[in-house]
Amino acid sequence: MAAGRADAQESSKWFVRGRQWWGRVFAGSERQRVLLVTKSTLAATLAWIVSYYGLDAQSPAFAPFSAVMIMYVTVYQSVTQSLRYVGAVAAGVAVQAALGFLAGPDLLTFVLVAVIALSIGRSRVLGVQGPQVATAAFFAFSTYSSATDNMTRLSQLGQIVLLVLIGCAIGTAVNVTVAPPLRYRSAEHSVRILARALYDLTADIHPALRKGAPDSDTTARWRERANQTDGLIAQARAGLHTAKESIHYNPRRLLRRHRGHLTFQGYETVLNALERTLSQLASLTRSLDQWKQEENDYAYRSFLVRYAAFLEAISEVAYALSTLDEQELSRQTQNLDGLVRDAQTRRREVAEEAEAKTLPLADPARPYGALVIEATRLMEEVQYTNDTLQSWVET
Template sequence: MAGEVSGRRTRPARTGWIARVRRWWGRALGSEGHERSTVLLIAKGTLAATIAWVISYHLLHAQSPAFAPFSAVLIMQVTVYQSLLQSSRYVGAVVAGVAVQAALGFLVGPDVPAFALVALVALTIGRWPALGSQGSQVATAAFFAFSTYVSATSTLDKVTQLGQIILLVLIGCGIGVLVNVTVLPPLRYRSAEHGIRTLAHALCDLVSDIYPALRERGLDEERTGRWRARAEQTGELVTQARTGLRMARESLHYNPRRLFRRGRAHTYFEGYAAVLEALERTLRQVAALTRSLDKWSADEDRYRYGAFLASYADFLESLSHITRVFADLDEDRLGDQTSQLHQLADEAQNYRRRLAEQAERDDLPLTDPGRPYGVLVIEAARLMEEFQYTCDVLQHHVER
């Protein structure tokens, strides 16, 4: 009985693990994304490391052949630009470490005080900002070089082994960069779209929560407080979107695949950057709107001005339709999407005008600084300006 129970418990867990693995590989093979990038990076790293090992061990018969495959894998960055940048820094760090060991080793000797001096100088050089994240490799190279120096039996052997370390690193970095450039060099066009989509989704979800509550006049303090908190916590999404856009731009540098784009990518990235900035400003305006609604939640006059609330809900609903298009932004459909955005923007402009007319009919105290009505009307106008500007900017870059 215990075995049966144990079997029943183990089998579903094992089946679930297999199903997750299948789904992961399905995503990797079926569409572009993190899974496919991971598989591609592992495959390219394996290829580069193998080629570097064959050259260093079987052709050069190096005493420390692992330096070459280690270097090839170390600089196998996501983008070609990063591979070139990090390989240059890594080579510089290794050369500096070996040079420190060579200079101090021949001057001071192979004793413990010499090692301490090598470590001190190498760690100090490793702090040089120009080396970036590869600064720690100065000390690593110096320590390996010291070990090689100590084990060498003659001066010529010592010089040869230290020079061989630099040669193996150059071979490994060269192979790593060559593989990354020639074997499906990564282009991150979709990273820019993904960041904008995520930001637009957050904006769409927030606005879509607000306008039904306005129709129902459900502006209690707890609800408006949650809106304020959500609007003020979008900074991380903005940072992620900017990172995605930066990676997308960076993936073009020195990438041969960009030649097949015939200059379109640069134009689109400019448009995406403008859209991202406009969405960021729009989120700030929505945050200001939620603060005004939070003030209204304690104002009993909202029951008197139900028609104004309904008009405001119609206006925000029209804006939510625009955010849904941005949340589905796709380079292959930008032409159709920009036309749709302009139609939706025209509809939203009509709703904003109706909102202003409703405020006049209700004779709202718009000039009273202690009441939220004037601020709400102003926020509606500012929101419309930002949405209209976003649509116009995207249309401009698509037509270029």
Template sequence: MAGEGGGQRPDAAAQGWFERARRWCLRARGTPGYERHTLLLVLKSTLAATLSWVVSYYVLDAPSPAFAPFSAVLIMQVTVYQSVLQSLRYLAAVAAGVAMVAALGFLGGPDLLTFALVALVGLSIGRWPALGAQGSQVATAAFFAFSTYAAATTATEKVTQLGQILLLVLIGCGIGVVVNVTVAPPMRYRSAEYGIRSLSTALGELVSDMYPVLREGELDEERCRQWRRRAEQTGGLITQAREGFRTAEESLYFNPRRLLRRHRGRASFDGYGAVAAALERSLYQVASLTRSLHQWHEGEGDRHDDRAFLLGYADFLESLAQIAQVLGGLDEDSLAEQSRQLCHLADEAQGRCRDVTGTADRAGLPLADPARPYGVLVVESTRLMEEFQHACDVLQRHVGQEA
């Protein structure tokens, strides 16, 4: 029986929590996705923090040992490159904060006015763009350093305590970087693949909805409006794909795993980058196509649609949907087979693209009339085919380089 307030029984709630945790762990163990990356990051951060605590507390017997593990966790990033970059910025921020406290403290003493001046200068330095996300650490380090400075009784102790803060931060950053480099260094090839998959899936789903309507001759304003809206909403996917590609590319820098054969480095990302760029341009071209169709149906007047032309265009879009489907399952481990399949599909699409242009010429369609969509359809079919052919050629060259 459920609780009187309609709430879930405690044992049922606990069972549901354990079941969700079990599924999460199974996903982390089974596939190299978000769950596994998160688990690795947590375990590596724990290891780095523990090692830093051992060095700062047991070896150095520092009065403020927490600086080291805090620094180690702070710079544990998703890529080795980011760990190195953020550790350098963090060290610079802490050094600026500590040096400022030392200078102002010895000039003005540990009083309230000096603290206010420390806060003002620290927050101002933190706005320096070169420090990036670590800019706020200037003021944070300055506040901790000021409290340490104020608690010290002699000038020698003050200098020693401030220097020890820098040493602990250096130890934490060093251990964090070493752990990130040596313990399962993150290699985010899949981020590039995921970006390509999201773009190709969005493109494939859109043209898959379009070609049956064109084939059946059921084109109407409402459908065109929906297609245009969907095409215009792909900007977020493009941004995410670019970010995923950037993360994947960064994962190469300073990463020892790039020496392994399956991770050849620049060739992979040159290929993936070219494919992603081609898909981005294709989405923009499909958006132009949907705008033309929508504006056409917003107008008035008789429309003498050429049935053969629309049928041929539907066949062309269907061939693009098939290519997008293959790209949507892009996997480096199966790239050779996928490349051959893409080349075959690209040849078919090329033939259908030529049929579209030939049909338009034979029918004498008003390609130069801006009020009719035929000219835009012909132009965009050629451009779309060029982009997809380029993507297929790039992948084929990449496979040849990896062979």
């Protein structure tokens, strides 16, 4: 009885896990992986059919292997890497053919083939496909050594190159024609990464400023977090680069409507603005961390309250950008425009408070002057980001 319940619980657990996995697939988090596996399987199968049944090749596995090798996440990468892969294989086979026919299939020939193939493989032209020169040369040497006469050897070496060409052609064709990846979502996600970093930091700063001048441990933590955004920026730029690359040679770009959608230029403009905003915020945290508080700073607490309200408005803008969805871009930009106008109002209140309280803006030991300047610069970048999004929606 207990064993039956245990089996039922185990079955239920696997059912729940399966349902969660399919949920992620349909939600998109696993969709690209499943699609890539499916396309690779289709390409490998077609390449095997052509090489094994159509050509009756002696080593038909070269074709499906090649088809899978060049199945990249973008059509551009599939095209460029297939050309490099074919070039690498052809170079390796050519080295073996030249030395094999001149010196024969002995140990010294293999050593010379290895040295030359490995040297060619280090060429920058071949890029990541460089090691395939030596791999192809070694396979070619094995094929050459097992053949009985020169005509058979020449035929089999040529067949290796032909099979690689077939595999690359089929793999590229499948990647181009079967749901070719157009990674606008990667560009969108890049914007979200930086916007979320901006939101997280400003959302942490403004409540503390509203309570008064923060202590040195708190400002040091803010400064450290702001300095750690370089990795996020690099990640965001890599995502944007992949997204921009996905449009080359991709037939789906002709089906995309540009009205109401950001182009890659638009995403890059927004990303640049967010990067500059994070840089300004890092400068702001440095100013706070270098603050040497004095006894009469309490008189300026109302300024910090105003400044906290400004940073809170910036955090709301950042949160809106962190949820950017181009399918909802028209509605989101309307909401964003209102948030930006509110942030502009808060920035003006900061400037007015600084004038009303006659703050020591020129005192390098106090951050008031730097804070006013950083507020203006932050607002300029936020306004520029908003203007960019508004212009793309209206065109």
